[in-house]
Amino acid sequence: MNLNLDEESIRSIVRDVLGKMNGSAAAAPRARSENGIFPDGATAAAAAREGYAQLCKGGIAARREVVDIVKSMTVSNAKQWGAFEYEETKIGRLEDKIGKLEIVKLVPGVEWIAPDAYSGDNGIMLEEYAPYGVIGAITPVTHSIPTIAGNIINMVAAGNAVVFNPHPGGVKSAVMAISAFNAEIERRLGIRNLICCVGNPTLESFDAICKSGDVAVMCITGGPGVVKAAMKSGKKSICAGPGNPPVIVDETADPRKAASDIIAGGAFDNNLLCIGEKEIFVTERAASNFMRELENCGAERLSPSALDRLTGEVFESKNGGYALRRALVGKDPQVLARAAGANVSAKAKMLFAETDAEHPFVVEEQMMPMVPVVVVKNFEEAVAAAAKAERNYRHSAIIHSLDVTRMTEMARVLNTTLFVKNGPSTAGLGLGGEGYLSYSIATATGEGISNPKTFTRRRRCVMVGNLNIF
Numbered sequence: 001m002n003l004n005l006d007e008e009s010i011r012s013i014v015r016d017v018l019g020k021m022n023g024s025a026a027a028a029p030r031a032r033s034e035n036g037i038f039p040d041g042a043t044a045a046a047a048a049r050e051g052y053a054q055l056c057k058g059g060i061a062a063r064r065e066v067v068d069i070v071k072s073m074t075v076s077n078a079k080q081w082g083a084f085e086y087e088e089t090k091i092g093r094l095e096d097k098i099g100k101l102e103i104v105k106l107v108p109g110v111e112w113i114a115p116d117a118y119s120g121d122n123g124i125m126l127e128e129y130a131p132y133g134v135i136g137a138i139t140p141v142t143h144s145i146p147t148i149a150g151n152i153i154n155m156v157a158a159g160n161a162v163v164f165n166p167h168p169g170g171v172k173s174a175v176m177a178i179s180a181f182n183a184e185i186e187r188r189l190g191i192r193n194l195i196c197c198v199g200n201p202t203l204e205s206f207d208a209i210c211k212s213g214d215v216a217v218m219c220i221t222g223g224p225g226v227v228k229a230a231m232k233s234g235k236k237s238i239c240a241g242p243g244n245p246p247v248i249v250d251e252t253a254d255p256r257k258a259a260s261d262i263i264a265g266g267a268f269d270n271n272l273l274c275i276g277e278k279e280i281f282v283t284e285r286a287a288s289n290f291m292r293e294l295e296n297c298g299a300e301r302l303s304p305s306a307l308d309r310l311t312g313e314v315f316e317s318k319n320g321g322y323a324l325r326r327a328l329v330g331k332d333p334q335v336l337a338r339a340a341g342a343n344v345s346a347k348a349k350m351l352f353a354e355t356d357a358e359h360p361f362v363v364e365e366q367m368m369p370m371v372p373v374v375v376v377k378n379f380e381e382a383v384a385a386a387a388k389a390e391r392n393y394r395h396s397a398i399i400h401s402l403d404v405t406r407m408t409e410m411a412r413v414l415n416t417t418l419f420v421k422n423g424p425s426t427a428g429l430g431l432g433g434e435g436y437l438s439y440s441i442a443t444a445t446g447e448g449i450s451n452p453k454t455f456t457r458r459r460r461c462v463m464v465g466n467l468n469i470f
């Protein structure tokens, strides 16, 4: 999808959205308690508890209607909200910000909450997927509104209310979307504060939500710091944590398809997706054809000296390892190239450079469209290096190969939550591959690609006796 919106069109969309909101939360997300926006974590959680009670009264029909409201509003506002989030966060690509909102309709809803039943000589048994109550949700700056919309659909379909502590870098977008959802939910269903949000999110408001007796479960979508903090909180946490997805390309793969798939996934939203291709291991026999195809398909190569300069801009040494400086995260390839002292064409979709397997661009989750390529002797070396780069996050991995034994070997060794064979990483979320969409992939705690059932408790109901069913 290419909308070709220039800078002035984006600004005009943002002005339009702000105008319509009449200087409300989007312009300055101050603490306020209307349309679900609250000054602190404890009050927001308590209000969500009341929202939950109202949803329970509305039954399954109310859940369906909320899901419908969130899907249809997200899709119909995709252009405006995508532009707004792009303007606020200044990371990623505008057309992909919009695209991520347009596909929110693919997130599964109430249809996933069918009970399991057994019947037999001893009676009947029903196992239901019951709600937890209020879920505390933490969202990343990389996809503020998409994660919020996707979480609401899953969580409300399962019968829950939500209280969000969004990333401060995307809070205006979060407040705008959540206020709009709540206004429409109240207008159509009379339910208030089903979706609550802290207007000025801080570590303290995160802590208050974790400690609140009104919150049953936390759902974390973010990097290692917040996952660690949630795990220590003592509250059950469903953690969609960081990734650093490796790609293996071997000599049996079609080099052109591998190159074009890797660019499609790794360049999407300037590689902000946690599932995006972050480093490539290519076997010696495949390397030169593959790198030629990368260039043919729209990636441009950085020289060793340009790579050194960019590495100095992107990483700093910390505790014997590297820390990522955020300034270049999610920026266009042309911006990265300028920082590297290099020139690339305005059409370049991605940069690549040859590195060794220990390079910071390989071992750190860089979240930018500069993907390192490591040439390895053979497939065995590729798997060992890919496993090391993945860092046991158990997140995502990709292989381009026609050798099924190798696919199985990589799947076994890396044991990731998502494993894509012969496609772009985005195929793993149902975009050009089979399956459903979610922006929260529960890697660290193992629930997998989240769906409504992720946010339920199983409860069993049994009636004893031969009920003469057969």
Ligand code: NAD
Binding pocket: 138, 139, 140, 141, 142, 165, 166, 167, 168, 203, 206, 221, 222, 223, 224, 225, 226, 229, 239, 240, 241, 242, 243, 273, 274, 365, 439, 440, 441, 442, 443
């Ligand atoms: P981040 O970790 O900087 O922030 C995520 C959220 O956690 C924000 O709301 C932030 O305010 C909060 N936070 C950060 N440190 C915290 C702490 N110590 N205590 C309490 N709250 C804290 O991440 P980001 O830059 O916004 O997003 C990118 C990261 O998220 C990447 O690591 C990416 O892989 C990961 N991510 C994972 C998934 C997934 O589904 N697994 C999806 C999107 C992003």
